[in-house]
Amino acid sequence: MRVLVVEDERKLADLLQKGLREDGLLVDVATRGEDALWMATATRYDVIVLDLMLPGIDGLETTRRLRDHGLRTPIVILTARDAVDYRIAGLDVGADDYLTKPFAFGELAARLRALARRSPAERTPALKVGDLDFDPATRRVRRRGTDIALTTKEADLLGVFMRHAGELLSRTCLAERAWDATKDHNSNVIDVYVRYLRDKIDRPFGVETIETVRGAGYRLRDAQRESR
Ligand code: CA
Secondary structure, eight states: OEEEEEOSOHHHHHHHHHHHHHTTOEEEEESSHHHHHHHHHHSOOSEEEEESOOSSSOHHHHHHHHHHTTOOOOEEEEEOTTOHHHHHHHHHTTOOEEEESSOOHHHHHHHHHHHHHSOHHHHSOOEEETTEEEETTTTEEEETTEEEOOOHHHHHHHHHHHHTTTSEEOHHHHHHHHSOTTSOOOHHHHHHHHHHHIIIIIGGGTOOOEEEETTTEEEEOOHHHHHO
16 A cells, blocks of 8 residues: 655654554655645555645645546545634545544554545546536546547546536636646637537537636536526
């Protein structure tokens, strides 16, 4: 079992690494969220332990980006005792469990094992908006049961739209979530990819689910929310 520990406090990181290793786990440590992003995609981890307070992008943003990229590895977030809002926000962006500092080491180890035992299907459910289905792990996209072939980039962008169905998303926000965070984004690129997506997921089915919000960005219509 391989674990990625993301913690900037060196002492705690070393302690976790040592303890988990003694427990027979393989442990890598990252001290920044940015490092966790590439490490988690380069190596297959069974569980990620993520501190919320990190320099650079914080644990929430790291979790969000990992999930937006379709990563389904279980994530346990570490939070301060009083950070209830953060804890809820963490679960909201796709973390599986949380532990409040200070915690008993044995409890962390037990939670990690429990999470790693879950099957991938139990972790991150496929996304569904109206009659559009998307499995981020396999990138399979279907509308009304018909398979739709998307490129990797198109699928990444669709994943962001579907996780935030009904929300107004600016071009910058879309670019940051669907594309490499470190690159400079040309907002025209988003317009081009939105057009590609519409040509594949909307036009052939006679629907218009990705709406343009003039001067602001785009929104994927959440049919269920509208019909209420
Ligand atoms: Ca920290």
